[in-house]
Amino acid sequence: MEYEVLTGIISGATVAPIISIVDKAIFSNASGKATFMESFRESAMLVAKKPLQFLKGPSFLWIWAVYGATYVASNCTDRYARQRKIDVASSVLAATSTTNIGMSVIKDRAFSRMYGTTAPRPIPLGSLACYGTRDFITVAASFTLVQPIAHQLTSMFGLEKSTALLISQLCCPILAQLTNTPIFLYGMDLYNKPVATSAQRAEFIKAQYWNTFMLRIARIGPAFSIGGVINRYLRGTLCPPMEGQH
Secondary structure (H helix, E strand, O other): OHHHHHHHHHHHHHHHHHHHHHHHHHHHHHHOOOOHHHHHHHHHHHHHHOHHHHHOOHHHHHHHHHHHHHHHHHHHHHHHHHHHOOOHHHHHHHHHHHHHHHHHHHHHHHHHHHHOOOOOOOOOHHHHHHHHHHHHHHHHHHHHOHHHHHHHHHHHHOOOHHHHHHHHHHHHHHHOHHHHHHHHHHHHHHHHOOOOOHHHHHHHHHHHHHHHHHHHHHHHHHHHHHHHHHHHHHHHHHOOOOOOOO
């Protein structure tokens, strides 16, 4: 089991730099504190000039904690479920969603305060609910739907299992953002504009949807698409094999 933990920690560390840069830029852009590119350039310059300062910074450490913990939970639960011959899909979904949602809500609270435009205050329950729903959908797409979709690709198009699994792992988390983007924007707007009307919120979501959708892809792609591929590869390389392991 220690190899599953190590693999999860390494996977989280591998994807954390780019995710932390993009995540900070998304929060800054949504709050109006800075444009996406302004924030992205600032963080990229910090990486280039002072990499150790970047790695010790809160944005990187928060992201590493969130995704390291998520992959550790997925790997350990997957192995445990297979050893005990219990349902793998539901067990992994429960473990990863609980871990990721809990860690992400705490992280989003910190990011909203660090990169928001208002004085730090408690995050509204509505925002927390939006963040939790967003993360549950992403986790379900990233861990639970990957193998069934890969199986369908193999059956319908005759793809090799490994090719179908790669395509599914890369695409499922990204496609989930079509649904998640308005949920994320609504949660952010609840925090940054607590007295806005429903019409104003709808206009904000409409105006920011496609721009934020692309930014969500830039964030979720490394986190669960590329990160999922890395995690699968490391598990296959470092961890003792098990019958039926994905």
